[in-house]
Amino acid sequence: MEHRRIVGIDVSKDRLDVHVLPSQEAFAVSRDATGLVELCRRLGDTVDLVAVEATGGYETLVAATLSDHGMPVVIVNPAQVRAFAQALGQRAKTDPIDASVIARFAEATRPQIRLLPDGAARLLSDLMARRRQIVEMIASERQRLYRTEPPRVRKSIERLLKALERELGTIDHDIDGAVRGSPLWRETEDLLASVPGIGSIIARTLLAELPELGRLDHKKIAALAGLAPYTRQSGLWKGKARIGGGRAVVRTALFIGAQVAKRWNPPLKTFYERLIAAGKTKMVATIAVARKLLVILNAILRDRTPWQNA
Known part of the structure; x- marks a missing residue:
């Protein structure tokens, strides 16, 4: 009988x-x-x-192809692989050696396999990523316009802003068509957007970047979003808990949602005010609201029941 195998793949451009x-x-x-x-x-x-x-996006097609062929695939963090190599005393670095280290890392840690999105979900993720890029470019150009005085330079910036805004409208139209054209995505977006503080952009970010939402328990989903606090302690010393890791895009979207929810979502507003009254900083309280908001969204998708203001 053939042994089951563990495979490490180092990806470069070609x-x-x-x-x-x-x-x-x-x-x-x-x-x-x-x-x-x-x-x-x-x-x-x-x-x-x-x-x-x-590897900067080069791994996406490789992982998707292997997953489509029924293979259990996980995309591993390069920083963790490098730390593992250092722990092994592996100083030499070539692509074949890197592939060996990746395989040994996977064998030792057995990272959790994440279901990779299908073609439609990958397209939505790419469209949402492109939207973020265009929004960032618009913000940068507006800052330049604010600081620029020469009329000819201002006109150049204004022309570029108009082009970027037209492209943003096109991308939004494509995203809307993808989401509203799918009965399941349409229902899921409506469930997410039923929660005060969650608009269509945040809902679609979660659709694209957190497909596990509604399928995991609250601790695991918080860890995926980078909203699960971790302790720092050594001997008698104990530092403050921190959040980190996870999917930065999801964490940012939920933080923005929390900023709205702590003002306009009555239960979360009460929760936020109670934390402030207990002496928590505004940042700590807002992060707690973001985590609670995620737990609520996870339960809503799990039960397929829209928000009810208790």
């Missing part, structure tokens, strides 16, 4: 270096359609886990 445990098989394929077909053929159907290191 090439995939692969290392397989426990056989120590190592090979490389091109990062294109031909190479991905060859990769799936060589790995076959006896793979226990495939770990792909996040």
